[in-house]
Amino acid sequence: MRYGMAIDALKCVGCSDCVVACQTENNVPIGYCRDWIVEKTTGTYPQLQMEIRSERCNHCSNAPCVRSCPTSASHYGKGGIVLVDENACIGCKACIASCPYDARFIHPEGYVDKCTFCLHRVEKGQDPACVAVCPTKCMYFGDLDDPRSEVSQIMKKRKWKTLIPEAGTSPNIFYLI
Amino acid sequence: MSESMDRRRFIKISSTFLGGLAFTAPLLSNSIGNMIVPNPESRISGLRTPTYCEVCFWKCAGWVEHDESGNIKKIIGNDEDQHSNGRFCPRGTGGVGMYNDGDRLKNPLIRTTINGKQEYREASWEEALNYIADKLKAISEKYGPDCIALLTHGSGGSYFGNLLKAIGSRNIAAPSYAQCRGPREVAFIGTFGEGIGSPERTDIRDTRCLVLIGSHIGENMHNGHVQEMSDAIDKGAQIITVDPRFSTAASKSNFWLPIKPATDMALLLAWIHEIIYNEMYDKKYVDKYTFGFDQLKEHVKDMTPEWAYGITTIKPDQIRETARAMANASPSVIIHPGRHVTWYGDDTQRLRAVAILNALLGSWGRRGGFYNPEKAYLPKYKLPEYPKSTRSWRDAFPGQFKLADLALASGICDATIPSVDDKCSFKAWIVNGTNLITTLPDQKNTLKAIQSLELLVVVDTMPMEITGYADVVLPECTYLERYDSIRVSGHRNPQIALRMPAAEPKYNSKSAWWMARELGLKMGLGAYFPFKTQEEELDWQLKNMDSSLEEMKRIGVKTFPREFDDLYIDENDNFEFNTNTGKIELYSTSFEEEGHSPLPVYTAHDEPPEGFYRLNYGRAPMHTFGRTSNNPNLADLMDENSVWVNPKVARDWDLKNNQYIWLENQDGIRSSFPIKVRVTERIRFDSVYMVHGFGHDSKKLTQAHGRGASDSELISKVLLDPIMGGTGMRGNFVTFKFKAANMEKNT
Numbered sequence: 024m025r026y027g028m029a030i031d032a033l034k035c036v037g038c039s040d041c042v043v044a045c046q047t048e049n050n051v052p053i054g055y056c057r058d059w060i061v062e063k064t065t066g067t068y069p070q071l072q073m074e075i076r077s078e079r080c081n082h083c084s085n086a087p088c089v090r091s092c093p094t095s096a097s098h099y100g101k102g103g104i105v106l107v108d109e110n111a112c113i114g115c116k117a118c119i120a121s122c123p124y125d126a127r128f129i130h131p132e133g134y135v136d137k138c139t140f141c142l143h144r145v146e147k148g149q150d151p152a153c154v155a156v157c158p159t160k161c162m163y164f165g166d167l168d169d170p171r172s173e174v175s176q177i178m179k180k181r182k183w184k185t186l187i188p189e190a191g192t193s194p195n196i197f198y199l200i
Numbered sequence: 201m202s203e204s205m206d207r208r209r210f211i212k213i214s215s216t217f218l219g220g221l222a223f224t225a226p227l228l229s230n231s232i233g234n235m236i237v238p239n240p241e242s243r244i245s246g247l248r249t250p251t252y253c254e255v256c257f258w259k260c261a262g263w264v265e266h267d268e269s270g271n272i273k274k275i276i277g278n279d280e281d282q283h284s285n286g287r288f289c290p291r292g293t294g295g296v297g298m299y300n301d302g303d304r305l306k307n308p309l310i311r312t313t314i315n316g317k318q319e320y321r322e323a324s325w326e327e328a329l330n331y332i333a334d335k336l337k338a339i340s341e342k343y344g345p346d347c348i349a350l351l352t353h354g355s356g357g358s359y360f361g362n363l364l365k366a367i368g369s370r371n372i373a374a375p376s377y378a379q380c381r382g383p384r385e386v387a388f389i390g391t392f393g394e395g396i397g398s399p400e401r402t403d404i405r406d407t408r409c410l411v412l413i414g415s416h417i418g419e420n421m422h423n424g425h426v427q428e429m430s431d432a433i434d435k436g437a438q439i440i441t442v443d444p445r446f447s448t449a450a451s452k453s454n455f456w457l458p459i460k461p462a463t464d465m466a467l468l469l470a471w472i473h474e475i476i477y478n479e480m481y482d483k484k485y486v487d488k489y490t491f492g493f494d495q496l497k498e499h500v501k502d503m504t505p506e507w508a509y510g511i512t513t514i515k516p517d518q519i520r521e522t523a524r525a526m527a528n529a530s531p532s533v534i535i536h537p538g539r540h541v542t543w544y545g546d547d548t549q550r551l552r553a554v555a556i557l558n559a560l561l562g563s564w565g566r567r568g569g570f571y572n573p574e575k576a577y578l579p580k581y582k583l584p585e586y587p588k589s590t591r592s593w594r595d596a597f598p599g600q601f602k603l604a605d606l607a608l609a610s611g612i613c614d615a616t617i618p619s620v621d622d623k624c625s626f627k628a629w630i631v632n633g634t635n636l637i638t639t640l641p642d643q644k645n646t647l648k649a650i651q652s653l654e655l656l657v658v659v660d661t662m663p664m665e666i667t668g669y670a671d672v673v674l675p676e677c678t679y680l681e682r683y684d685s686i687r688v689s690g691h692r693n694p695q696i697a698l699r700m701p702a703a704e705p706k707y708n709s710k711s712a713w714w715m716a717r718e719l720g721l722k723m724g725l726g727a728y729f730p731f732k733t734q735e736e737e738l739d740w741q742l743k744n745m746d747s748s749l750e751e752m753k754r755i756g757v758k759t760f761p762r763e764f765d766d767l768y769i770d771e772n773d774n775f776e777f778n779t780n781t782g783k784i785e786l787y788s789t790s791f792e793e794e795g796h797s798p799l800p801v802y803t804a805h806d807e808p809p810e811g812f813y814r815l816n817y818g819r820a821p822m823h824t825f826g827r828t829s830n831n832p833n834l835a836d837l838m839d840e841n842s843v844w845v846n847p848k849v850a851r852d853w854d855l856k857n858n859q860y861i862w863l864e865n866q867d868g869i870r871s872s873f874p875i876k877v878r879v880t881e882r883i884r885f886d887s888v889y890m891v892h893g894f895g896h897d898s899k900k901l902t903q904a905h906g907r908g909a910s911d912s913e914l915i916s917k918v919l920l921d922p923i924m925g926g927t928g929m930r931g932n933f934v935t936f937k938f939k940a941a942n943m944e945k946n947t
Contacts, residue, residue, distance in 0.1 A: 033433065033452065034430045034433055034434070034452075036418030036419070036426060036430075036448050036449075036452075036821065037418075037448060037821070038289060038290050038418070038421055038426070038821035038822065039290045039821065039822050039837045039838075040287075040288070040289055040290040040293055040821075042290070042837060043290045043293045043294040043822070043833055043834070043836075043837060044274075044290075044293045046833065046836070047273070047274040047275075047293060047294070047296065047833070048274060053832050053833065053836045054836060056836075064446070064880065064881060064882060066881065067881055068446070068458065068846065068881045068882075068883075068884065068885075069446070069456070069458040071446045071451070071456075071881055071882065072451070073446065073448075073451035073882075075448065075451070155276075155287075156276070156277075156287055156288060156293060157287065158287050158288075158289055158421070158423055158426045158427050158430070159426060159427065159429075159430035160287075160427070160430060160431075161430065
């Protein structure tokens with residue numbers, strides 16, 4: 024089993040609902056976030072293109088944060104979800120420095136925090152909070168190893184890309200383009 | 201006069217505490233502010249309570265989820281709800297910030313003078329309400345009850361409205377009409393005999409072509425519409441966006457027409473020309489249902505795409521291609537009427553052109569066009585007849601704005617300023633949930649009206665700017681702490697939704713229902729407030745519509761079968777429209793009767809003088825007007841606005857990204873606060889853009905104060921719509937300044 028997410032950049036309007044839903048779901052303190060919006064415009068007026076993306080930890084299969092963690096606080100959990108054991112974390116920031124996606128931050132309580140794919144919800148059979156709330160329904164979550172899962176199906180139908188593939192991290196977040 | 205001018209100095213809600221009891225009150229409320237007071241009822245009824253959202257006007261129904269001790273944990277959508285389909289927008293999701301905001305109004309405040317200085321002092325509810333009741337009675341006796349007006353936005357309006365009618369005044373207005381969607385309603389009533397309503401009856405879900413004219417769905421987070429636009433994209437619908445700015449919607453569109461601002465009418469008329477003269481209209485529909493086709497055809501004879509090109513800068517080929525795209529999708533096409541449409545003063549006529557285009561393509565009453573909404577019938581308890589109201593805001597505007605179907609907030613404001621021949625300038629305002637300082641254009645005029653009042657009562661949850669001008673401020677509890685009217689907005693199916701308290705009111709705040717009733721009782725109008733509790737009133741209503749309060753607390757939303765007509769017009773039916781001719785009026789007989797052009801005409805609007813740029817403003821998806829900019833959760837997503845400047849313009853002025861500057865308008869009004877520059881290709885060279893609702897100058901909004909600049913204060917020129925009194929706000933031009941106004945004076 025390998026959990027992953029496909030995000031349809033053609034539908035995302037960048038409303039930040041995923042950000043605030045994550046914050047309230049996971050008690051992320053105000054001023055911090057586990058997911059965020061990126062907007063990229065190219066071209067010159069009026070020949071313009073814009074891509075809007077909801078970004079978060081890529082839950083890489085080859086995660087530099089896991090490799091660089093001196094205490095094994097960063098580890099692979101169920102379905103390959105990259106997690107931080109906050110009790111084992113010493114706040115050394117080696118993982119923050121190694122993450123090419125800037126997906127981690129130091130929680131005010133001293134440990135490193137990041138997206139968990141809402142494991143507590145996933146275990147109950149629910150979608151992560153960001154997926155469940157998205158008004159444009161632009162996010163698909165599920166088991167990439169299961170060819171019948173919604174996320175596997177949509178990735179078969181559509182063109183997609185990953186972020187910074189040259190980093191060789193094998194990310195599990197895919198952007199439908 | 202000078203005394204009364206002085207009487208209402210702006211007080212930045214810096215209350216002075218008098219007496220021992222009042223002195224302890226703020227300390228007590230501060231400590232309560234840090235605790236979450238659980239609602240005992242929610243503990244009993246389980247872990248979730250139903251609500252419908254009040255962060256914007258879309259009123260999505262959802263659930264407030266509680267943790268084991270009953271504290272509010274989060275707010276999510278109700279799957280049965282047609283407004284949200286179970287998914288709240290960022291504002292609804294972050295709505296809990298409204299409840300937790302430490303800057304909330306906490307106690308009733310009364311304006312007082314201490315050692316020659318105006319202050320607010322905290323008062324008990326008893327004292328504050330007695331003060332208001334006595335004043336209202338005195339004003340009513342001296343000038344007549346019609347001299348009292350209610351200016352309102354949101355749920356409390358119906359309760360204060362009942363109070364006002366009981367007193368004997370019908371002067372009740374919401375800025376959402378003349379400052380927002382009024383022209384659209386009047387134009388569609390004039391064409392189809394029916395307005396658009398809210399949520400808009402657009403069948404975006406099933407459309408094959410969606411045309412957005414300055415309407416930025418996605419940035420305006422009209423939840424159901426954003427969702428349906430996403431569904432339409434999935435189903436391969438064509439999207440055409442007309443906007444001088446490369447909006448989010450434009451980036452999702454098949455066609456983006458980067459129009460020169462203020463020329464939309466020419467484009468609409470050219471589309472009408474193209475569709476008529478190439479016979480691309482729905483002939484059967486037009487023949488059967490419309491009136492005035494021949495006059496319209498003659499009227500647009502010369503309005504070719506080439507003619508429009510010279511005005512709009514949109515190439516003729518693009519006009520033709522987009523007209524074909526619309527016609528190919530007909531009747532499943534929506535030329536979206538928008539919502540905030542008070543732009544240039546000829547807005548009703550522009551929206552008439554939109555209505556006509558929809559009629560030609562046969563989209564009204566058709567799948568993928570506009571559906572027929574249906575509302576649940578909400579029983580009303582029979583109250584004694586209201587006293588007759590003899591004078592209206594309309595008396596101040598003889599012969600004008602006759603087609604306005606609702607009262608004008610701006611009209612009441614203007615009529616408040618005394619004039620020689622005026623029988624009754626308004627003497628008292630009750631302002632509920634609307635920050636008139638920023639919702640009405642031309643702040644100088646608003647302040648002049650406020651200075652003429654003998655009583656200004658402001659009801660709000662937050663110390664917005666308007667509260668600083670009040671004689672009495674009443675702290676309302678948030679939507680998460682109160683019941684409100686049953687939501688009955690029209691939609692695809694009749695549906696009702698319940699809002700109930702998820703927590704006890706924080707501080708010393710109360711619901712509008714309670715305030716209006718207490719005032720009514722104090723004024724001897726108890727007969728108009730027959731229910732002792734709101735639960736009792738809601739239960740009576742619900743039991744008369746095949747439900748009960750008990751049931752609604754459990755399910756939150758209830759859907760009823762449609763009773764009247766179908767969702768779409770049955771083509772075998774001889775549908776009669778509610779117009780003079782019984783037809784869709786391409787040629788408007790009601791406009792003609794009132795002396796307005798029966799067909800929409802293009803008028804050239806003023807262009808920015810050299811060195812100035814048209815001020816365009818709009819929305820961000822995580823904010824509602826200025827009312828959310830202090831919400832801690834939503835401010836965390838966006839805490840200031842920026843001014844969008846085209847790179848060419850930035851070069852001319854040597855403006856850098858993230859640099860702070862001031863904006864000054866054509867009347868020499870400079871923004872009170874600096875605003876960050878955003879150099880972006882997404883905006884045309886002849887205009888600038890900023891998100892509305894920032895630049896608050898109320899210091900008590902500790903998060904929002906001084907963050908970004910206010911577009912409202914730069915809108916001093918108003919382009920009045922002669923048909924319905926809408927206040928066009930897009931005729932203002934700004935230039936860049938590198939110092940604050942006071943710094944310049946000093947040097």
